[in-house]
Amino acid sequence: MRATAMATIAVAAACSSTPRSAGPGPGGGPPTASDGVVAFATVQAVLQHPRCQNCHPAGDAPLQGDDSHVHLQYVKRGPLGRGEVGQECATCHGPANPPSNYGLHIPPGVAEGWRMPPPEEPLVFVGRTPRELCEQLKDPAHNGGKDLGGVRAHLDTPLVTWGWDPGFGRAPVATPRAEFIAAFERWVAAGAPCPE
Numbered sequence: 058m059r060a061t062a063m064a065t066i067a068v069a070a071a072c073s074s075t076p077r078s079a080g081p082g083p084g085g086g087p088p089t090a091s092d093g094v095v096a097f098a099t100v101q102a103v104l105q106h107p108r109c110q111n112c113h114p115a116g117d118a119p120l121q122g123d124d125s126h127v128h129l130q131y132v133k134r135g136p137l138g139r140g141e142v143g144q145e146c147a148t149c150h151g152p153a154n155p156p157s158n159y160g161l162h163i164p165p166g167v168a169e170g171w172r173m174p175p176p177e178e179p180l181v182f183v184g185r186t187p188r189e190l191c192e193q194l195k196d197p198a199h200n201g202g203k204d205l206g207g208v209r210a211h212l213d214t215p216l217v218t219w220g221w222d223p224g225f226g227r228a229p230v231a232t233p234r235a236e237f238i239a240a241f242e243r244w245v246a247a248g249a250p251c252p253e
């Protein structure tokens with residue numbers, strides 16, 4: 058009892074003696090719109106990392122490598138995002154990354170099936186300005202009909218988590234995954250503001 062009373066007094070004293078800060082410091086208060094814009098810069102850097110943007114090109118061919126060159130073998134998106142007949146992604150991309158001892162330049166894979174977004178909804182990351190990227194991410198016509206909670210859930214799926222475990226010889230996304238998720242959630246909590 059006595060300890061609780063002492064603690065209450067201590068907290069009250071701490072509160073009254075701490076000046077109210079002008080804005081939310083790290084970890085305090087809800088994020089403001091400008092905090093959201095800052096957080097979005099982290100999100101943008103991830104979306105436009107080669108591991109992510111190579112499946113989110115402006116055209117109908119996926120891209121490869123850290124220089125995001127056009128995919129060899131004339132591979133194209135196809136009607137469902139799974140490749141043209143005879144050139145399906147799954148012909149070369151299996152259900153997991155092959156073992157490291159297979160060497161470099163081996164097609165990576167994920168359990169849910171390698172594919173790119175379908176043609177009706179080509180969520181484009183390559184060459185988009187931060188503002189365009191931001192508007193597109195919020196637009197259900199481009200994100201699979203999702204609200205931002207749905208987009209957040211998508212970030213835990215194998216196609217996305219693959220970016221941090223991309224197989225032998227490929228650099229993972231530079232931003233740590235936890236930092237990316239925290240930035241995305243902070244951006245949403247700030248009302249998902251887009252940069253100018």
Ligand code: HEC
Pocket residue numbers: 103104108109110111112113138171172173174175180199200201203208211216217218219220221230
């Ligand atoms: C192998 C190809 C591939 C890679 C690599 C990839 N994506 Fe995607 N992404 C897709 C496909 C396909 C969709 C469309 C939704 C679906 O089919 O699940 C999509 C959709 C999305 C969406 C929109 C939500 C939705 O359901 O449409 C976001 C956000 C996204 N990807 C983020 C990322 C991020 C972040 C990375 C990198 C860490 C990444 N993607 C890497 C294929 C890929």
Ligand code: HEC
Pocket residue numbers: 107108109111112119120121122123128130132133134135138139140141144145146147148149150161162163164165171172173227
């Ligand atoms: C004929 C075989 C083949 C087909 C078909 C194929 N790929 Fe690939 N893909 C490869 C190979 C091989 C690599 C590895 C290249 C390397 O590491 O230099 C690769 C790498 C990739 C990468 C690069 C990953 C990265 O970030 O560097 C993406 C993205 C990709 N493929 C998407 C697709 C999509 C989407 C399809 C179907 C529309 C597809 N591929 C169909 C053989 C294929």
